[in-house]
Amino acid sequence: MKPTESPHLALRRSLDMLTLAGGIVLLIALSWEIISGDHIRFSRWYMTVQLIVCVLFLLDFFVRWASAEQKGRFFIRNILFFLISIPYLNIFGWTGMPRHLAMLIGIIPLARAFLALYLIVQWLVDNKIKRLFTAYVFTVCLFTYISALVFYDYEVLVNAKLHGFGNALWWAWMNVTTVGAEIFPVTAIGKTICVLLPILGMMMFPIFTTYILSVYQKPEKKA
Structure with missing residues (x-):
């Protein structure tokens, strides 16, 4: 943490990095699942990765919510982050939903991960790009x-x-x-x-x- 950086800002930066890392892991897992899978059903290991990453996204949301000064306003303004962090694939997987319907639901958490890419964009901007x-x-x-x-x-x-x-x-x-x-x-x-x-x-x-x-x-x- 930089000397002039507040604890809340340092926490947000750490959460952003964890979110970005989780998104990268999820994208790699999805790629492996599609390219090497049977295209009929999701493997157990991929469902586990999906659940862990979504829990990480939800944890990120609730930690930010708890540290926000105006919690009601924060929740309303960031409700999209909450909705796209829910492990829909695991929920519908437990109900026996066919893979061809669940695949589109399964990529929803990737949208949450890509919202963290502004960190990379900011780093590139700092380098005059x-x-x-x-x-x-x-x-x-x-x-x-x-x-x-x-x-x-x-x-x-x-x-x-x-x-x-x-x-x-x-x-x-x-x-x-x-x-x-x-x-x-x-x-x-x-x-x-x-x-x-x-x-x-x-x-x-x-x-x-x-x-x-x-x-x-x-x-x-x-x-």
Whole structure:
């Protein structure tokens, strides 16, 4: 802890780092589960990881709530953090929900983890890298990768043109760049992702172009 740093600020930083670490663990576990799993049911070890990480997220929320000066206002303003930290996959898994329905529920806690990525963004900003460009890179890369995971999980057993996760990752990047691919989705989830990826690309690539132009225009203005 820095000499000028308050105990509450130090606690928040520690919780942020734990949350970020939990999110990374959850993403790695999800990747392994999808790429090497049977795509029929979730393994016990993955369900355990999901539960532990969600409990960590909930602990983070309640510790922050307990240390807040205005607890009612904090709860209202941060209720989304609470809702996306609940281990829905484990709850519905106990009820016997089919995997094809539970998969989308299972990725909800990842949204809580990615909210902690602002720590990395802040570190990059401190090193004189533009916040907008950094947020762009993280958003596009993470959304594309997760889309490839979900697409692969839903399509691999029913799509004859999909051979391995590498094909799914290539398909996702071709769609986010609006180029398109020869692999066509056959499931409802796959078709939905196929629509969302180009929309993300059309929204985000102009930001990239604007950033590049602003970088080159600054030296000209100084001259």
